[in-house]
Amino acid sequence: MDKFTTLTGVAAPLKITNVDTDMIIPKQYLKTIKRTGLGEGLFSDLRFKEDGSENPEFVLNKPAYRNASILIAGDNFGCGSSREHAPWALLDFGIRCVISTSFADIFYNNCFKNGILPIKVTAEQLALLFDDAERGSNATLTVDLENQTIKGPDGGAIHFEIDPFRKHCLLNGLDDIGLTMEKADAISTYEARQAKEHAWL
Template sequence: MQKFTTLTGIAAPMPLVNIDTDMIIPKQFLKTIQRSGLGKNLFDEMRYDANGAEIPDFVLNQPAWREAQIIVAGDNFGCGSSREHAPWALLDFGIRCVISTSFADIFFNNCFKNGILPVVLPQDAVDALMEDARNGANARLTVDLEAQTVTGADGTAYAFDIDPHRKHCLLNGLDDIGLTMEKSAVIDDYEARMAQARPWV
């Protein structure tokens, strides 16, 4: 998993509330178990019309936000069904951080397991960052995981809380497999002892 330390990038404003996982990645794209390739279908029904042409008004289709790495969203982002394809699609598009006042629990947990930082901030802070995001490439946000701050275009820093274990995992690029492999020496020692104690197993 890719480490998350400090990210300075374009933020896309998505003020809609209750953006659910079916909006993030519609159900017809859930057949794959590959984590790559889903970025082109991120927000598919909002990005494309029935003929597959881009909808010009959608934020990620506009020149200022095509390279967005951050989303500033309305309340309750990631609600709906518990599909891990939602963070896969965000990550494959290039989104590394989503900022909102609240997230659905399962989506929130899945973000951390896939190298995306979900940041919870008070409404006034989200409103200020949403205004920054509306300026597109002219106003980049900086997300500093070590310092636990999001800094707006005017230099105002907003502090956020994060579980220390999740912070450690993101800073070091550790998913569940990576965490297990940190204990490889202990696992190898156990297997060696078991091989001696129970050679018939």
Template sequence: MEKFQTLNGVAAPMPLVNIDTDMIIPKMFLKSIKRTGFGANLFDEMRFNRDGTEIADFVLNKPQYRSAEILVAGDNFGCGSSREHAPWAIADFGIKCVISTSFADIFFSNCFKNGILPIVLPQDVVDVLMDDAEKGSNARMTVDLETQTVTTSDGQEFAFDVDAHKKHCLLEGLDDIGLTLAKKASIDTFEASMQKDRPWV
């Protein structure tokens, strides 16, 4: 998993509330357990018409937001089913940070496991960030995980909370497998000891 330390990028404003995982990646695209390839169908029903043409006024189809790496969203983002394909699609599109006033618990946890930083901030702060995102590609936000701050294009800085363990995992680029492999030496020592002391197991 790629390390997340400091991100300076374009933020796309998506003020809709209750964006569920089926809106993020519709169920008809859940045909693989690989983590790649889902970005093309991120927000599919909002991004595309039935004939496959783009819906011009959807935020991620606008030229200034096609390379957005930050999403400023409405309340209760990622609700609905627990599908891990939702953060896979977000990450595959290139979005590395989602900011909202609240997230569904399972989606929130899945983000950290897939290299995405979900940030919870009060409504008044999200409103400021949403306004900043509305400025387009010339307004780049900075998200610093080490200092736990979000800075707007005009220098306003806001602190956010993050679980210490989840922060460590993102900073070091450790998913669940990476965490296990970090203990490889201890696991090997334990296995060797078990084989010696209990060879019948």
């Protein structure tokens, strides 16, 4: 997966609490096992009207946020069923970072495995970030994973905590397969030894 080091981009304010995975990517999009193409279904029940036309009131349809790469969201983001399609859809749309006060555990873990950085902040910090995001495309945020900071358009910075192992994986673009491949030499050595010592297996 792509490395996550520093991300500077427009942040879209999604002031909704308890956004569940069915809201992120509705069930009709779960037939595929491909990670691409799901961006069109992201928040589709909110982005589109019943006739298929865009809902101009939804934040990601507004001109200032069409190219947002950061999502500022309400409490308990990613709750509901444990569908990995949710981070797939966010990533395919272009969202690399989601900031909230809290996340559902499974969604939170799935983000790291797919190259998305989920950041937990306090309610006070979230309010400040919402204020920044509501300025539109003229006010960008910079997320610096190495230094664990979020810098606002006025130069202010918020520090965030992250598990060191998860930070290492994102900085180096390592998903579960990538982590395994880091041990490729050791695995090959072990297999060669096993073949020699237990030839009958």
